[in-house]
Amino acid sequence: MKRGGPGLGRHGGSYDCSMPRSRDERLARNEASFRSLNDALGANVHARLSGPASADPGFVCECGNGDCEEIIVVEMDRYEQVREDPCLFLVKPGHEITDVEDVVERDDGYFVVRKHEEVADIVRETDPRR
Numbered sequence: 001m002k003r004g005g006p007g008l009g010r011h012g013g014s015y016d017c018s019m020p021r022s023r024d025e026r027l028a029r030n031e032a033s034f035r036s037l038n039d040a041l042g043a044n045v046h047a048r049l050s051g052p053a054s055a056d057p058g059f060v061c062e063c064g065n066g067d068c069e070e071i072i073v074v075e076m077d078r079y080e081q082v083r084e085d086p087c088l089f090l091v092k093p094g095h096e097i098t099d100v101e102d103v104v105e106r107d108d109g110y111f112v113v114r115k116h117e118e119v120a121d122i123v124r125e126t127d128p129r130r
């Protein structure tokens with residue numbers, strides 16, 4: 001008698017269950033990667049991003065859109081304050097995604113958003129200042 005054989009219905013799982021990424025998680029990871037980028041850039045790069053007309057440094061928009069190339073200009077002190085909380089991100093006004101984050105501050109040229117609790121683990125574990 002042969003073991004197994006054909007006709008058992010499901011044969012062998014190459015069922016991909018390794019990456020069941022939810023949209024929320026994907027957005028959080030996009031934002032976390034922009035945050036890491038901002039944190040890794042040197043002062044001269046920030047100065048170049050904001051352009052010669054601005055005394056304040058420029059940062060890449062930390063919204064969930066992986067293709068976003070917007071630059072926001074924020075005082076360095078303010079940036080540092082936002083960076084102290086791993087759930088806060090700086091985005092261009094209009095780039096907030098209100099079903100995954102809340103706008104906690106609206107300023108000229110940028111919004112500060114707070115990620116919802118569901119993805120707090122992701123944004124904490126990817127915190128470049130941790």
Ligand SMILES: [Zn+2]
Binds near residue numbers: 061063064065091095
């Ligand atoms: Zn953006």
